[in-house]
Amino acid sequence: MKPLLNGFIAMLLFTSLSFAQSNTATTTQSGNSNDAAVTQSGATNAADVTQTGDGNDADVTQTGASNTANTEQDGQDNTAEVSQTGNMNEATVQQGNVQGWVQLSGEAVIEQVGDQNRALIMQRSNTYSSGNSHSISQDGSMNDARIRSFNGNNSGSIVQSGDGNNADVLQAQSQNSASVNQSGNDNHATVSQNSGQHAASASQSGNDNSAALTQVSGTGSAAFTSQTGDGNAITATQEGSDHEAVASQNGNSNVAEFDQRGDMQSVIADQNGSNNSMSITQTGSDNSALVEQSGDNNRAAAYVGGTANVTTQIQLGNLNFQRINLFGSDNVYLVEQAGNSNEFFVGSGGSLNVTNNTLNAEQGGNSNSASGFVNGNGNELNLVQNGSQNRIMGSGGRFDAEGFQITGNLNALNITQSGAMNSAQAIINGNCNTAVITQN
Numbered sequence: 001m002k003p004l005l006n007g008f009i010a011m012l013l014f015t016s017l018s019f020a021q022s023n024t025a026t027t028t029q030s031g032n033s034n035d036a037a038v039t040q041s042g043a044t045n046a047a048d049v050t051q052t053g054d055g056n057d058a059d060v061t062q063t064g065a066s067n068t069a070n071t072e073q074d075g076q077d078n079t080a081e082v083s084q085t086g087n088m089n090e091a092t093v094q095q096g097n098v099q100g101w102v103q104l105s106g107e108a109v110i111e112q113v114g115d116q117n118r119a120l121i122m123q124r125s126n127t128y129s130s131g132n133s134h135s136i137s138q139d140g141s142m143n144d145a146r147i148r149s150f151n152g153n154n155s156g157s158i159v160q161s162g163d164g165n166n167a168d169v170l171q172a173q174s175q176n177s178a179s180v181n182q183s184g185n186d187n188h189a190t191v192s193q194n195s196g197q198h199a200a201s202a203s204q205s206g207n208d209n210s211a212a213l214t215q216v217s218g219t220g221s222a223a224f225t226s227q228t229g230d231g232n233a234i235t236a237t238q239e240g241s242d243h244e245a246v247a248s249q250n251g252n253s254n255v256a257e258f259d260q261r262g263d264m265q266s267v268i269a270d271q272n273g274s275n276n277s278m279s280i281t282q283t284g285s286d287n288s289a290l291v292e293q294s295g296d297n298n299r300a301a302a303y304v305g306g307t308a309n310v311t312t313q314i315q316l317g318n319l320n321f322q323r324i325n326l327f328g329s330d331n332v333y334l335v336e337q338a339g340n341s342n343e344f345f346v347g348s349g350g351s352l353n354v355t356n357n358t359l360n361a362e363q364g365g366n367s368n369s370a371s372g373f374v375n376g377n378g379n380e381l382n383l384v385q386n387g388s389q390n391r392i393m394g395s396g397g398r399f400d401a402e403g404f405q406i407t408g409n410l411n412a413l414n415i416t417q418s419g420a421m422n423s424a425q426a427i428i429n430g431n432c433n434t435a436v437i438t439q440n
Helices: 002-020
Strands: 024-030 035-041 046-052 057-063 068-074 078-085 090-095 105-113 118-124 131-139 144-150 155-161 166-171 177-183 188-194 199-205 210-216 222-228 233-241 244-250 255-263 266-274 277-285 288-296 299-307 310-318 321-326 332-338 343-348 358-364 369-377 380-386 404-407 412-418 426-429 434-439
Touching (some): 035 046, 057 068, 078 090, 118 131, 131 144, 155 166, 166 177, 177 188, 233 244, 266 277, 277 288, 288 299, 299 310, 310 321, 321 369, 343 358, 369 380, 380 404, 412 426, 426 434
Parallel strands (some): 024 046, 035 057, 046 068, 057 078, 105 131, 118 144, 131 155, 144 166, 166 188, 177 199, 199 222, 222 244, 233 255, 244 266, 266 288, 277 299, 299 321, 310 332, 332 358, 369 404, 380 412
16 A cells, blocks of 8 residues: 555656646736736746736746747836746747837846747837837857837847857837847847937957848938957948948958948948958948958958048058949049058949049058059049059959050049069050159
């Protein structure tokens, strides 16, 4: 009889433990100023909180693995906080427009510690909203964080520490701000904002990181990116006017690409390391770009079209390459290369609508080369080479021209070479052009 009793007790204990590892908590509240708190420990737990009304607060705490937490709040001035510790957990917070209500303001916070966790925050406010705030913090590896907010005046952040994490932020309408901070390897960050007056920032420390920031339409948006490590990539796209993009990369094999369409845009980019690459495309008027690369084997390319734009590219190091494409009129291009074996190429559109542009290029060091072609009228090109064995002629590269070639009228070409064993070649077709070559 005693063995049978012991077996029965053991079965009860096993059954109790099994239920303790798989709990479900569902809370539904309607009205104002409600509080809901759920605490669960173990594995495969589920917590669902639904609140309708104003001034509600929801707190969910889960410890274990494979837990899920879902919080839905309709109304105004609601707060939701979710904390999960363990692996393969999933948390979702949705505020506003769940059951037809649209909130004035809300706050959503998700904190996850562990690996392979997923977090999603969705917020929707009406046009009179004072703004929503949202933040996701993840500590571990292979985590995924997503934020979706609508109707403007929202602020949010994602902080991830670990390897192989992914962050994705989408903010609609105007006056939003978003920041992403990732520490680790193989991280990915995407921030998308529309309708203008936004602020976006991405900071990544580690290897093989990638950051993509997109700001579409409107005016007065700013995008800031910072990367430290190897194999990083930055892509910033801005459309509208009066936008600003700032990027800093420290490490090896970095890539940065900027695409700005509109007027009064600006780019400031800095790369320190080896094998870096930079590409800037600007279309519009009164735009400015400043690129500085310090290191070896850097590459910089600028494609600027429109009027009254200013582009500056500075390379300090060895084996640097620069390409400038001339489009439009009344633009100013400034090029500086310091070191040995640098290459510079300038090109323009096939038609003669490239007019009244100014190019000032200076190379310091030995064995540098410059070449290019310009089709247009009234352009001024000033090329200076300081050192020995420099040349202005084709060098067998992909973008080389046969020296400097100019086609059009009223253009001016000034070449100055200081040092020994330098060479220069100029070919000019058209009327009222001038060419001056000085060798010291």
